Amino acid sequence: MFDSGPIRRIGLVVHPSRPLVGALDELRRWAVAHDAELVQVPAHGQEREVAPPGDPADCDVIAALGGDGTTLAALHAAAAVGKPVLGVACGSLGALTATHADDLYDALDRMVAGDWSRRDLPGVGVGVDGNDPHIAINDLVVVRKGANQVTVDVYVDDDLYVRFAGDGVILATPLGSSAYTMAAGGPILAAGTEAIVVTPVAAHGGSTPPLVVGANSCVRLAVDGGYAGARIEFDGHIKDFDPHSITTTWCPSFATLVRFDGAESALAGLRRRAIITDSPRVLARDARAEAAHEIEAAASADRAS
Structure with missing residues (x-):
């Protein structure tokens, strides 16, 4: 209350x-x-x-x-x-x-x-090229501007995780983990998880699995946009700058929803909403069990009559 x-x-x-x-x-x-x-x-x-x-x-x-x-x-x-x-x-x-x-x-x-009651939502503060951070409630997306690839170096607390070339990269909050990053193959974070998901988009070769980073760690991206450059989006809104260096900070209880x-x-x-669905094998098993139950119920009704 x-x-x-x-x-x-x-x-x-x-x-x-x-x-x-x-x-x-x-x-x-x-x-x-x-x-x-x-x-x-x-x-x-x-x-x-x-x-x-x-x-x-x-x-x-x-x-x-x-x-x-x-x-x-x-x-x-x-x-x-x-x-x-x-x-x-x-x-x-x-x-x-x-x-x-x-x-x-x-x-x-x-x-x-x-x-x-309050449903407090965290955000990810994203500093771009040394400027004051923007806040993403769902996700930050760095994506190629044209028909080229972008190259992204991903660091966690100054430790290099991976370097890859591809369409871009997504940094998502737990709330945003069921949106673009899930569609790109990233994991879903349960509500209340204090972490960021880093998901490469259409990486060209190499081994670049999505990464879950704790809220107390800093993710740093070094971006080379190639000849056409890269663009950046905060919660789906395009910002008019070409990013090169990106750093994150965790913003607990950034916004409040009524619940x-x-x-x-x-x-x-x-x-x-069928964003998550059970496997066909499990559904087929349930259907067989339901059919067997209906047959048994009909047989019981016949015996009773």
């Missing part, structure tokens, strides 16, 4: 194209009933306007209307001012959304009553 208290101002971050009428109607209805104000806070790539502009520092909660991508943008907007983010699924429930749009009114009532009791775990969510 968390402290209860009134919600006087709700900041909004919205999906660029999904239907939001139902969620906005619920918000406006709740705001009128509770004498609250709705404002739209600045977030990366947000051009759709649904409310007057406002400062996230003046909000009690930031509501992200859309899906996981929208919630990720809201987390960045809210982290700098220490505000919690309520992820609202306008579609299927994702890894970061806490409630469906249809249940938004009740979700806000639960927040006012203190019937919620309600009874929410599914991260692993359960991966199974529900």
Whole structure:
């Protein structure tokens, strides 16, 4: 449980194209009933306007209307001012959304009553070429700009791990470990693991397995972008610079999500969305067992009649 208290101002971050009428109607209805104000806070790539502009520092909660991508943008907007983010699924429930749009009114009532808890998310601070670090909540990606390969040297606490040429490299948090890095062959980290996953992308030869690095260690990348150069992405957003030297720092409790009791775990969510699936052999065994059970049940019913 968390402290209860009134919600006087709700900041909004919205999906660029999904239907939001139902969620906005619920918000406006709740705001009128509770004498609250709705404002739209600045977030990366947000051009759709649904409310007057406002400062996230003046909000009690930031509501992200859309899906996981929208919630990720809201987390960045809210982290700098220490505000919690309520992820609202306008579609299927994702890894970061806490409630469906249809249940938004009740979700806000639960927040006012203190019937919620914090889900603190770590970030990875990434310093590029000696500049102040950007923070990635999901992942940092270094990738080739053109038809060339990039060469990456990976160091952990100044110990060389591997040098390889390929499409690039991904540094992921536990939250981001089920996204791009998993698609590239990296492991999934269970929630609460304090570690970073380093996953080479399309390495050309050699032996370059993904690496899990503890949060207290520093990962350093030396990048040679070749003739076309390399680009860098933070949580899917491209930054306009060509990286050469990259270092990481661990940022515990960087951002805060609203969580309600009874929410599914991260692993359960991966199974529900079929991102993780059982092997065909196990499923075939279950099907045989179910068929045998049905045959036995039918035989028992015949004997009873």
